[in-house]
Amino acid sequence: MSRLDSFIRRVSAQRDCLNHVVGLVAGVPGPVLELGLGNGRTFDHLRERAPDREIFVFDRRVAAHPACIPDDDHMILGDIFETLPAALARTGAPAALAHSDIGTGDAGSNAVIAAFLGRTLPGLMAPGGVIVSDQDMAPAGWERLPLPEGVPADRYFIYRKPGA
């Protein structure tokens, strides 16, 4: 498979996973956490699919398309190792959904970030809340959910917090 085919599959899988998890949390109150703004495409997708939710976006800097940048109240700038542990003060309520797409090309760095998120995100999420991630973050005690049809195993990871 060419890198173009593989890329289309990867981005399509991301879209399918986002659509899937928005449905999974339909009955769970709370905002959405978007970890990594990047070019803003997935933020734009989430706000289209979940128009009634507040979406808080975390990133080191803003480098997105101008039409895909959250307002200042919802853009939490800085190193997530610092901003995320204190995020409840900004979000105001436990989140229904978190999407993490902050993997880098470096496996060691990805593992450190995934472990941090696996420890930190659970405290920010509502019971029944869902995490979708491009990294395996194995939050302790959470249920790993199946991926939507057609998404290759281990390309994405979906977890649900117990207690809904």
Added chain:
Amino acid sequence: MSRLDSFIRRVSAQRDCLNHVVGLVAGVPGPVLELGLGNGRTFDHLRERAPDREIFVFDRRVAAHPACIPDDDHMILGDIFETLPAALARTGAPAALAHSDIGTGDAGSNAVIAAFLGRTLPGLMAPGGVIVSDQDMAPAGWERLPLPEGVPADRYFIYRKPGA
């Protein structure tokens, strides 16, 4: 439609157009010209789909994935306004196919590039050769061909040189 959906459609349309034009030139001898290496995904796709063709890639610099970089004989570095008019000396034969994906965010600059390519590419192409482009370059006397099914009109442009 979200920017993520739109992006998936755009990249899928590109893949569909590349597959389509490789089929269109099956009976036309000659190399492939890839205008713009970028991340190397479409170069990788073309070499997978047309494994028996030489592919000459033109770009100002190499910033692709290491696995998607042509060898030195097939990477023509420099400003295409200078390298393309002299390209026959490098390619050795008129081309069967040219793929141009060098549009920038600037419409004025795109128009200048498209006009240049519309003047310059025809002299590098074999009779029956095909150009697929993200810009309307209207090569004089060439036939504009229909796009493959599902590709939005004016997202890509396919032209065939007369005389096959």
